[in-house]
Amino acid sequence: MANGTDTRTRGAEAGTARLSEHCELAKRPEYADLHRDCRRLEDHHMPAEPRIVLTPRCGCSCHGGAR
Numbered sequence: 001m002a003n004g005t006d007t008r009t010r011g012a013e014a015g016t017a018r019l020s021e022h023c024e025l026a027k028r029p030e031y032a033d034l035h036r037d038c039r040r041l042e043d044h045h046m047p048a049e050p051r052i053v054l055t056p057r058c059g060c061s062c063h064g065g066a067r
């Protein structure tokens with residue numbers, strides 16, 4: 001019997017930006033400086049399995065696409 005586990009979209013909720021620890025904290029005014037410490041600018045993949053993202057790129061708007 002299948003137990004209903006759906007692996008297709010696990011952990012990929014639209015509209016929910018994945019923030020690094022730094023930027024997550026930096027959402028608080030008193031920690032705003034931490035945006036500058038975030039270096040999670042690209043996805044980190046598992047070496048043996050490049051299609052698996054270990055640590056997704058930080059989705060914080062402080063890295064924004066606008067330049």
Ligand SMILES: [Zn+2]
Binds near residue numbers: 026034060061062
């Ligand atoms: Zn940020």
Ligand SMILES: [Zn+2]
Binds near residue numbers: 038
């Ligand atoms: Zn960030």
